[in-house]
Amino acid sequence: MYNIVDGKIYSLTPIRREGLPGGGKIYSMKNKLFLTLTFIGLLAAVAFESAAQTQVLSTMEQTHPRLLLLKGEEKQLLQNIEKNPGWNKLHLAILTECDQLLDQPPVERIQIGKRLLDKSREALRRIFQLSYAYRTTGKVQYFKRAEKEMLAISAFEDWNPSHFLDVAEMTMALAIGYDWLYDPLSAESKSLIKRAIIEKGIEPSFENKYNGFLKAQHNWNQVCNAGMTFGALAIAEDEPALAEKVIQRSVKSIPLAIDHSYKPDGAYPEGFSYWGYGTSFNVLFNSAMEKAIGTDFGLSELPGYLKTAGFMQHIVGPTGLAYNWGDSGLKEGLTPAMFWFASKTDDPTLLWSQMEHLENASSRLVSNRILPAALIWGAHYQSSKVKAPKELLWTGQGPSPVAYMRTSWTDPDAIFVGFKTGSPSVNHAHMDVGSFVVDAQGERWAMDFGSQGYNSLESKGVDLWNRSQNSQRWEVFRYNNMAHNTLTFNDSLQRVKGYAKIDGVSSKASNLFAISDLSDLYTGQVQSAKRGVAIVNKKAVKIQDEITTGAKAAGLRWNMLTAAEAKIVNNHTIELTQNGKKMFLRFDANHPIELQTWSTKPTHSYDAENPGTIFVGFTTTVPAQSTLQVSAVLSEKIVKTTKASLADWK
Template identity: 30%
Template structure:
């Protein structure tokens, strides 16, 4: 059966028998069949010689490869919670193998190939590839697949057999026989990462076992629609910008692997949200080179991102590269360590001479709606707003519906603490993947309502199934932001609740909370985490100070209302809670009367 469009794929039922003939495997390319085509290495060499930005990035890959020549082999090591080998084994291994393979192809020096084979044989002697945590297995598969494919003619027959046998013994056979959990129906980035590793392995090792590899590749044409759906309809990503990089880069690496091996990605790049998602990622970079972080994403993920180079080729809008060129010029690295080679490779297919400036506002619905306003693209002094809706019952979510971050004059005045390291909370008995209403995940300070920039009601958790969507978007130069309806996650306390946040006149932030209270009085706290310090003023406002910079946080009520302004510690009380001493909580405490209708207007005015 030939696949003519994406509708053919998504129409398939769960009976994989119906898709076993979807791919014409007689068309599979010879080795190297992953990513590299004739002339690509020559083009990279030429670009490195003419473009200092790419030359600097190329040097990072070569430095990793050169260091590996004299380094000890990477050992099998579990993390502190005993859950995964991703941090200490799988990721470093994949990074080393792909770097050595790149160095070999670039220079032709056999020493790099010999060292890569030694590293692969060492990994073949591991006790297993840790299929109990499939991200580990998939990451090793990605590194092995690229290295094996690129070094194919340089690997001796005996060593090649050892590598091939181990890939099937430690991974593909186990997955094929259903001896491990099924990645293909997972609703998180796991699907993308596992699909990538298994898919690339099935391409690279296809000729070793055509039955198993053919099965996996045909299955991917069916199941990859699940993670493609994460981005619908506008490109937002429910797990946050950090996990966007992790999941999306693996997703696109697989699509590019299919394209290079078969001459087509089988229309798997045609999903609307997937085509648009570069805009979401672009806007999550802030003027201070932090990220709009929420959930388990950290704010420190500004990087040279292979996925954005892919989208620069796929789309006519060159603004996708506006910040990437700056990051390259400033010597930034990538957080996708085993996809580094894609930067010089993709850069050979791009023209940087006509990169346009992005617009000022991005908004997107979907499972985690966001509104992001950035009032300039060339200065760290520019105003920046990130504002989110969604719901808490999602992978990597926090109790943060309605939260926001805000920057101006080079300072992040409203911040998010990011995630608690999983090994910390897991050692404390926390189930980080349980997002239900009474999960112990919400006891973790950084996951809880306590540090988030939301209206907190009776200190109670939000309703995890309550979904908040965008009501209105403002894209004016004097009013940039929008409105999100927060009624559903607060429905146990309020009859109605919308929050509108805008950058006003390019000079300050305004937050308007419009509320109708339920049938009982509510003890409320307007809460915000901030860097630096705060001092309560005589008029009830709070002066925020960060270095030599200050801002005034002030609030007012449409109804006469007594309130107390506070500056509080942002420290958790659990033994596993990380320190947050670089931040404070600034709050306004007050009572909402039953059945009351009220508008609360709060401003942050940098001085």
């Protein structure tokens, strides 16, 4: 057993170093390292650190494969797959895909803008699935095709270390192939692949111009450390000092991302798609370490980490669409990491939506580059034994606090509301603080544009990654508050350094709600701005805003993005129609408002088109030294809700 102190790995078992004065006894406890040291004892501690490093590798599986699925574990995996039609269908889909790969040429080193990432990802997808196919069938054609891919990649001039995610995924790809196919690989192939892992993967990670990920608090940390650790574990018996150095470094670095990304309760600050990226690679790291050396050094038990599966589960509505705030997409399909979390927490309800993906497994699932991990972590689960979650509300704080609420997990027409706060300063964030989405009747009525392809902006010279207040980033149509379901005052931007959290919630099924004070986002524009979002009596969604002005009046635009056809019915109601279904958006305010619709036609040549969408809402001027209280109720039939200030919501 081990403990981590100041980023270094220590044994929890006392070790006696012969030949050192005083016996050199060093003890490491679970929470603190208690040392009573004289000057001679300090020398013993230095010697112990070296010994502990050696002992870490001494616990490593000495045979290949050692990553994720140990030698001989294929038998139990195949038995699990045979017991469940869904898993068997997925298994066969991988084999079919590998059959189609047999005659395809290996990936080429073709860079798009500053990235080689799509090639790295395709390499990982191919090698992982081909290696899986070989291990579960023993058919030599899968091995030969994987070897061909690996040798081609090994021959690349480099893996584009200037964008180190590319290197990380390429290293992981070769590490899995090298480890899983170790026995049939020739000595020459092993030498070429191992050299590539070291020289094009691991060694560049020690150059300061490339290893900024070590101090990052976001997905780069997780992905890059995972890739380097896979590479290190794959070649550890031949390069023990290098492997140990990489492992020690990763164990010290990854907590920076875990602390920022999951503390206190699992809300992932970069949103849906980047949860699928950063967290999946973090889980691959955890799983590889546990399998290869018997421990992840307690990293999976850091605050908030095991709770984050709830964030991923609750972020998807009954339409099957995620709340795609920030730089996110709408769908991901089967998410292998969820099966690891379910096993780790002994909570199969986390798989409620995943089992639906499994039962409807299609050939599209093979596009997931870590798909074999889903079978490794989840094939022992049977769909019939996975029950629906009970919680209808999930909230999380952190850099990007969120609240997700719904009326049912089993009704496809259930109401779902996602509510997002936080700050535009967070990595991959937009000016969307206070924004929301709504599902009802099997349709998404209030939506979010989500991301725009980075290269489409970077190639036009857009200063995309500068998050200062006056950055060109906020001129991108989809990124600023005018394009999100939130508030805009005097045509001004939200304050980049502003921050809002979830200030109050109700989990009562008949009165689900979340409240946030958004004032910090609008400093200098209004005195205060508060928003509450609720599902009332399981029938209607209510968005209530309370705006207080100071010495100056404030022009207000209240905005909601929708793909529905919109018709202003009267001075307080907008009718929305979509796929033969209808919803009404009714406003009640204590000041005059003017209902409006706006085009979503972009303003710059570099902006993505937004066909089939429209903004609906209202404008008004809030007089100086006054408070506007306005509620918007979205429902299938026009309903009136009780008038109460947010302070009185209970």
